[in-house]
Amino acid sequence: xxxxxxxxxxxxxxxxxxxxxxxxxxxxxxxxxxxxxxxxxxxxxxxxxxxxxxxxxxxxxxxxxxxxxxxxxxxxxxxxxxxxxxxxxxxxxxxxxxxxxxxxxxxxxxxxxxxxxxxxxxxxxxxxxxxxxxxxxxxxxxxxxxxxxxxxxxxxxxxxxxxxxxxxxxxxxxxxxxxxxxxxxxxxxxxxxxxxxxxxxxxxxxxxxxxxxxxxxxxxxxxxxxxxxxxxxxxxxxxxxxxxxxxxxxxxxxxxxxxxxxxxxxxxxxxxxxxxxxxxxxxxxxxxxxxxxxxxxxxxxxxxxxxxxxxxxxxxxxxxxxxxxxxxxxxxxxxxxxxxxxxxxxxxxxxxxxxxxxxxxxxxxxxxxxxxxxxxxxxxxxxxxxxxxxxxxxxxxxxxxxxxxxxxxxxxxxxxxxxxxxxxxxxxxxxxxxxxxxxxxxxxxxxxxxxxxxxxxxxxxxxxxxxxxxxxxxxxxxxx
Numbered sequence: 001x002x003x004x005x006x007x008x009x010x011x012x013x014x015x016x017x018x019x020x021x022x023x024x025x026x027x028x029x030x031x032x033x034x035x036x037x038x039x040x041x042x043x044x045x046x047x048x049x050x051x052x053x054x055x056x057x058x059x060x061x062x063x064x065x066x067x068x069x070x071x072x073x074x075x076x077x078x079x080x081x082x083x084x085x086x087x088x089x090x091x092x093x094x095x096x097x098x099x100x101x102x103x104x105x106x107x108x109x110x111x112x113x114x115x116x117x118x119x120x121x122x123x124x125x126x127x128x129x130x131x132x133x134x135x136x137x138x139x140x141x142x143x144x145x146x147x148x149x150x151x152x153x154x155x156x157x158x159x160x161x162x163x164x165x166x167x168x169x170x171x172x173x174x175x176x177x178x179x180x181x182x183x184x185x186x187x188x189x190x191x192x193x194x195x196x197x198x199x200x201x202x203x204x205x206x207x208x209x210x211x212x213x214x215x216x217x218x219x220x221x222x223x224x225x226x227x228x229x230x231x232x233x234x235x236x237x238x239x240x241x242x243x244x245x246x247x248x249x250x251x252x253x254x255x256x257x258x259x260x261x262x263x264x265x266x267x268x269x270x271x272x273x274x275x276x277x278x279x280x281x282x283x284x285x286x287x288x289x290x291x292x293x294x295x296x297x298x299x300x301x302x303x304x305x306x307x308x309x310x311x312x313x314x315x316x317x318x319x320x321x322x323x324x325x326x327x328x329x330x331x332x333x334x335x336x337x338x339x340x341x342x343x344x345x346x347x348x349x350x351x352x353x354x355x356x357x358x359x360x361x362x363x364x365x366x367x368x369x370x371x372x373x374x375x376x377x378x379x380x381x382x383x384x385x386x387x388x389x390x391x392x393x394x395x396x397x398x399x400x401x402x403x404x405x406x407x408x409x410x411x412x413x414x415x416x417x418x419x420x421x422x423x424x425x426x427x428x429x430x431x432x433x434x435x436x437x438x439x440x441x442x443x444x445x446x447x448x449x450x451x452x453x454x455x456x457x458x459x460x461x462x463x464x465x466x467x468x469x470x471x472x473x474x475x476x477x478x479x480x
Contacts, residue, residue, distance in 0.1 A: 002034045007111030010039040026064050027457040036067045038099050043075045045290045045326040071095045079327045088114035096120045106468050108132035118167025134171035172467050178401045181376045200380040201456040202387050272357035283316040283431035287366040289381045291326030296370035301335050302420035304344035316431045323347040365390045371417045374400030386448035391440035411444030
């Protein structure tokens, strides 16, 4: 089967949607399908292209034996609503032209956002007599409303909802990453046989010498070093020579999937803490990932200020780490400059080795969401946290997928979104409960196995095969 995957994010980006787009391409290629990727030049989460990519219009790379067709797109220095529209529109139009001149695919697998790719894929399929799958990582119109980026009945709102409806109607299959998202599709009149549950996944380590990619030759050491050199070079160019520059150690960067060996936890923890002047007896609560508006990360600085102003006697010192890059990083840096605190650190996006060391050094991992943003999405960072055996402290709405998952899996605690006092209080309590944290970590490592990559992507492949062969699938709608 000839498949073109079409989405704005791909390798060498190491956070957000990109690792899952790459994982999907690698899996389908390993299963014998002819896979190509149409994407942009890497820019996320820093919202900056590397100097070597700036001004490039088109380029074709090859990684994992998969052609990657890259297209220029506008990347704003500051992502306002209007500039985001231009950002997505520029990619949509150039990637449409790029895709139009590629050989016809049996199936186009379109990843949203950007939402505009749905209608464009419909036009491509009409011209080429093909079909497409619309995979939704984020319900863009709903998120834009919650974040105040548009009004319910504004022109922009009507356009976005219209594009979404057209995409759902014309796609042969509409997939989403959560059960709540599938319920939203049902409310938008997507029939059951067109809905597919495609959660984000984790690559659970297998025995030495075995492969999770269906027996395909794995990336060679030279390929890995080359990929890492590209990624590290881009991050150095983005971050410059500041004290917050990313540490690259010659290993390929990734979201950090993989269980931490016990000896790595002990050794990595002490060395990593020493590197960042964190006391050996401190209770470390870390957030790592995209620093965007939907994460509501100001609440962690507010919580750190509360802990700094009124430390409770008889407890371990509590250190809050915010690690990553994204649109809100300048604001967070400004907050740290205004009031430096000994109990908080703002660190850059880390390479794989340092990410694992940070996980080993963390007593609990933090996941925060702005109010109203978590109804449809289960943050992908949760999966890597759980696979590493770390407990979770979540700040999220009670109705969110994240809150449901934490309570269902019993691997952590949930406090209300945007409530710094609740975060400060729960961290103070958790600092005195190491045994319970260990139990939460163990339960999380068991719960996350339902998201094993081979099982999740194997079900997707079966649905794709059915589509190309013209089969209609009888689907029993799942519930939480």
